[in-house]
Amino acid sequence: MLVAGVGFGGWLGFEAVEAKSNLYQARASAAEAKDAFAQGDAEAAAKWVGEAQSHAQLARDSTHSLPWNIASRVPWLGSPFETGQQISDVVLGLVDDVLQPSQQVGAAISPDRLLEGNRLNVTLLRDAGPQLSDISAAAAKLDGEAQAIAEPTYLSALRDARTQLQAQVSDILSTIHNTALAARLAPSMMGADGPRTYFMGFQTNAEARGTGGLLGAFGILHVDNGIATVDDLSANDQINGPFTPIDLGAEYTEQYGYTNPTTDSRNSNQSSHFPYAAQIWKSMWAQESGMNVDGAIAIDPVALSYVLRAVGAVAMPDGEVITKDNVVELTESTAYSRFPTDQRARQMYLQDIANAVVKKMTGPVESPHHLLEALGQAIRERRIAVWSSSPSEQKILEETPLAHAIPTDPAPYAEIVINNLGGDKLDYYLRREIEYTADGCDGDTRMSTVTVGLTNIAKNEPLPDYVANSAGLLPQLPVKAPRGTMFTSVRLLATNGAELVSVLANGQRVAAFENVERGHPSFEVQVAIPPGQSGELSFRLSEPTAPGAARVPIQPLLDTVTPTISVPECTN
Known part of the structure; x- marks a missing residue:
């Protein structure tokens, strides 16, 4: 029995090493394949998909071997082995049901074939539409399976692998979904059925x-x-x-x-x-x-x-x-x-x-x-x-990043909207920082804070009147400020049902104009930012504990902003 136990442990250990190595290689090759698709390199995509398929099959063989199947059925101790089986199933499905057919259709609609001189080949794109829709559906199914992978009771490395795979599958799903939408939408919008x-x-x-x-x-x-x-x-x-x-x-x-x-x-x-x-x-x-x-x-x-x-x-x-x-x-x-x-x-x-x-x-x-x-x-x-x-x-467009439509669903939301009040051109010098934080998911409501940092980087140097004079301000307003001061409307569109607790401007409580836009409460504060100065607005809210990931759309101004988001994702 002792020899059998040692042999079983050695066999299981060997399969675990093989599974880990092949899963890592399969995921890395899948990522390379996705990048090759994006670059229109059909030859490289085919190579990486082939490698991903080989490693994914070997990983699945290891995680469904006799010792692994036995270990996965042991209460509590078998949890990581069950998670490993689910991970290998998803990785193999990703390669077989998504990447391989994507590689085939990708070769047919590569950039060099889609764009012929100054013409988009709308017929080619439309013909690829049904297959892309099928691939998108398969990717959505796999994304659901990836999100359902059980969290192991121990082994943090396997927990990290689970999280990374879930993110990778969601990213691939987003890319394929948008490509499928483009194949449905672009031909008609680009004149396939008439000017x-x-x-x-x-x-x-x-x-x-x-x-x-x-x-x-x-x-x-x-x-x-x-x-x-x-x-x-x-x-x-x-x-x-x-x-x-x-x-x-x-x-x-x-x-x-x-x-x-x-x-x-x-x-x-x-x-x-x-x-x-x-x-x-x-x-x-x-x-x-x-x-x-x-x-x-x-x-x-x-x-x-x-x-x-x-x-x-x-x-x-x-x-x-x-x-x-x-x-x-x-x-x-x-x-x-x-x-x-x-x-x-x-x-x-x-x-x-x-x-x-x-x-x-x-x-x-x-x-x-x-x-x-x-x-x-x-x-x-x-x-x-x-x-x-x-x-x-338009209904299809609103499933894509192109629509710039304010959504009406209840998921957590924080959008900062800047409007120039001065009629000047000073927003060339505006720099922003945005942070959205919220408490946990206990209770029907939770406290949240949206913080906006604004900096006017204009230097103390002469600027043309048209740029710096803020001629758009009403002449009857008694405003005295240094030349080059930004006069700015800062508006927060918050989660549906959110209520404003307070707004602080550089630590001092201020009033806000309240409205509603497409179901989202809107809170507006008007500020003045002298050249070379910074300011901070902090919106403190009580918002519904709504399911879904937090969204922070970024208004396209001169600077590129990466918001800080610390909002737990709640479920129903």
Whole structure:
């Protein structure tokens, strides 16, 4: 019996070493395969998928061997062995049911095949749609199985492996889900069924608005059978009305109506809910031109810098070269010092730059992979927003990161929305920090805090009046502040049902304007930040203990913010 026990232990130990090694190799190869898919490298993807499949099968064989099956049935002591079996099952399913079919369809719709010169092959993408939907469904099933893997009663290394696998499967699911949605949506929106037109707004982050920045310039994007062209851009003063307002609901009117957002393009995108701005732009353009566009798109100079990184620099008629490194500074800062008083010349300069970049982007593309990678980064940073006037298309869009729609579900939520109150261009110098913390999941409600740090990095140096004078403030307001002071509306959209306990500005209690937007309570504080100074707002809340992961959408301004989130995820 002693010899048998030692032999059993040795056999089990051998299988454990093999399982650990092969699981590690399978997960690493799966990650490499995902990266190869993203880069459009079909050959590398096939190689890594093959290696992942081999290691995943060996790991499953080990975790379902005779000694492992026996050990997994021992009460309490068998818990890690049961977890190991579940992990190996999920890893093998990930390779067989998701990565292998993804590799096959990925080779068929690689970037070099999807983008042919300046045309998106909408037929190829549409044909891949059903298979991508099947793969997405398989990935969703595996994600559910991964989240259901039992937590081992001991062995922290196995507990960590479980957590890492769950994150990896969720990440792969997100990528495949978005790709499947694109295959369903892009062909029709890119003119596979007939020509489409879109209002394309260029947002100026130097003057913050809810969707990003002030609508500075615009053009009309035409797409037909995957080929995109853009009319020469115009300045926002070419949308000058007068306009008949549109009705976006009582809540919207209550919060924004006093600024005439549906008839004044400068105030058209104060809400961070992009469908509101898009509908306003569509209405204004229809009244201005008689054209009813099929949707709207927003983009900013930072996104243009990513595009230039992919497609290369552009040369202006006067010889100035616009690159990925200078396009943001030129359009958000230099233009105002170069043309401090001649607004028309400045507008033409900015339009010429945007025109040159857009024409480069919609022309023949030498590296489709690099362009798609650049657009992907801009989408992840919420620097591109899209809305469709087709309800069915918009419903699909709102499942993607492109919609920029404020959700209406009850999951924990904290969105900080900045709007420039001064009519200046000082938000070029704004830097933000955002933190969202909450207590545990006991009880129907819990305390939470959303903290916002704001810094004005403008230096004590002369700035053009157009940048620093805050001419947008009402003249009757008795405001005295140093030149270059930011006057800013800071609004928190909180979890549905949250109640405000207090707001502290640099430790001092202040009042907040309270409203509701799409079911979310809205708390607004207006602040002044002198040049070179920082400030902190702290919103203390009592919010429902709602199930789901916390979300903190980041408004696309000049800086890139990674929020700090310490909110326990509760279940039903």
